[in-house]
Structure formats: structure tokens, C-alpha cells
Amino acid sequence: MPQMNRFVRLRLTKLAKDFVLFLLVALFERPRVTSLSLSTTRRQILLQPIVLGSLITPQNANAARGAAELDFEFYVRDLIGGNRPEGNVQASTLPTLAPPRTLSLFFEKILNKECSIECLATQQLIAQIQRREKKRETTFLEKEIQRQVQTIREGARKSFFSRAPWESETMTDQYFFDLTAYSFWKTAAVMLPNFADRDMFVRNVGRSIYTSLRDEGLLKTKCRDESLSSCIPCVVEVLDFFVSTNFCKAYRLGEKVDDEYLFLDDIDNQAWSKGVSVDCLLSIFESATLGSSLQITGEQSRFIPDLVGPTIAAVWDPQSSVQWESYFVDPEYRPNPKDYFPNEQLFQYTLAKR
Known part of the structure; x- marks a missing residue:
């Protein structure tokens, strides 16, 4: 009782x-x-x-x-009753992703399925390793890169597919490209533990992409170096290329001031010409490597598979010293603080005259 x-x-x-x-x-x-x-x-x-x-x-x-x-x-x-450490409100269900976009074959030149030395990313990774360790043989490094990429890709395959299922295991499939980019950049992080080496690798990938676009006649605009704003047509043409090849859905230049977006105006030109550093913003929406970039960021690393950012930096490289940071933005207000579904990658560039 x-x-x-x-x-x-x-x-x-x-x-x-x-x-x-x-x-x-x-x-x-x-x-x-x-x-x-x-x-x-x-x-x-x-x-x-x-x-x-x-x-x-x-x-x-x-x-x-x-x-x-x-x-x-x-x-x-x-x-x-007590508050649970993880909070009393659960995160909402992840939004359903659209079917994968079909990427241009050009991106197989940047990163192919085998990650062989024929692709620009592998070339630049091997070159960066050999700058530090000149005795490392190219053939050995290529095989080691391929082995590690394959191991990481197989380990991450199930997780990536459950979130963003691909339709074919080809590099023209947006989501399979994303998985391979994740695997390659994780491999690069292991083989380039030095942050300065990683920075140089990323910049050289951007330069090689920009040079390849020029050499193949995919860019028609001639870039002029007399001012920052004189490079805008070239920047726009590069961004249009990434959109037209389905690498990203859209882009936006500048920051919003009084209902309009400003990007490198005459005031910026004057400051830059006097040696003052100038900041500008660029937004990329739904890039093909968004999933892998968010995953690596969630793993507490800033070394992400970004192709657009360093390519745009390469446009300014002849005239300016370029530094940049990138952030992920969820443009929609969500009452639940655990809900974070970004589709925008925001770049902040700092440009200083050489």
C-alpha cells in the first residue's frame, strides 16, 4: 500500500x-x-x-x-523539471534537396573521378607538396592521393548519399562531384598540414582555373588593371561562367545600401590608388560544393573545397594583393535556433594595390 x-x-x-x-x-x-x-x-x-x-x-x-x-x-x-543539455526544442527536418544539376565537362579538368595527375587539383597538390619535399616522386604522390581519396570517399559515401543522392557516379553529377571534392580536400588537409601551404594550394588552384578559362577561349573580356572597377566586367564574366555551367545557381555582387547593391565604385578606386585597403562582398548561391564545404566546416576546419573564391581572387591578382574570408548564410529567419540551412556562401575580399 x-x-x-x-x-x-x-x-x-x-x-x-x-x-x-x-x-x-x-x-x-x-x-x-x-x-x-x-x-x-x-x-x-x-x-x-x-x-x-x-x-x-x-x-x-x-x-x-x-x-x-x-x-x-x-x-x-x-x-x-530541468533543461536538457541539448535544449528542449528539436531541430526541424532537413529540407528536401532538388535533383542534382548536370555540371559542365570542364569541371572534370579541375577534379576528375580518379583524382589523377591529369586534373588541375591533383597537379597543384603534388606541386605544393614538392615545394616542401623536393625528393617526393610525382608518381608515388599521385598513387597516394588516389588511395586516400578512395578510402575517404567510400567512408563518406553512405552519409552523403542519404542527404543528397546522386543519379550517376560521374563528375558531371553535382552531388557525386561534391562527395569527391570532400574526399580530395580531406586528403589535401592530411598531406598539407601547414596552413601556409594550404593557402598557397588554394590560390594556385584558382589561378590554374582562371588560366585554363583564358587559354580555352571561354573568357572574352580583357581585364584592365588601371583601377578596381575596371576589373568588374572580367569578374562578372567568370561568375557568369560558373552559373552557365551549373556550378552554382546565382551570384550577387556588393552590399545593399539604400535598396541598391554597391560594388567597387569611384570612392573605392580613389582609396585603392592611394594604398588604402578596400573591402567588397560577393555571394554565391547553391554551389556544387556547398554540402562538402558545410561538412568540413562542421568538422572544425576552414580548409574547404572552394573553387569560385580563389578564381575570382586570381582575376585581381595581377594588380592587387588579395585576402578573403567566406561565411555561410541562411537567408531565411527561422524561430528554432537549431535550424540552420544555408544556401549562400558570402565572400569578403580585401584588396590592396601592389
């Missing part, structure tokens, strides 16, 4: 806690527009059975609330 009483007390205590939590969520829930009068108070809403049922659904319980309301709910929950 005492055991039964103890069980009843525990059960009633739990029910009381759940009821208090429900009231807190309901009281601090911002009412949605329903068939009720707009002047309906929160306490009146609680008396409406049909609305009461909607208040206990997860999507309404997780709706956006003010900071004070969230803080109060956190402290009360901590007093009566």
Missing part, C-alpha cells in the same frame, strides 16, 4: 509539472489569427477547445517568442 501511495504521488507530481509547463507554453504563445475575434485575450483563447488543441502541437509550441518569455520559460523549466 505505501508503494502504491508513493507511485500515485510520483504520478501526480509528474502530471502537475506537465500541466504547469503546458500553461507556460500556452500563456507565452503568441496567438495566431483564427476565426476568433482579434481582441480575444490569451486566457480566453485557453477556454476555446478548438484553439486549445492547436496550442499543444509542436509547431505552435515552438513558434517565435520574445527573449524575456524564452528566459522565463527556461528558468521555470529548470526549477520544476
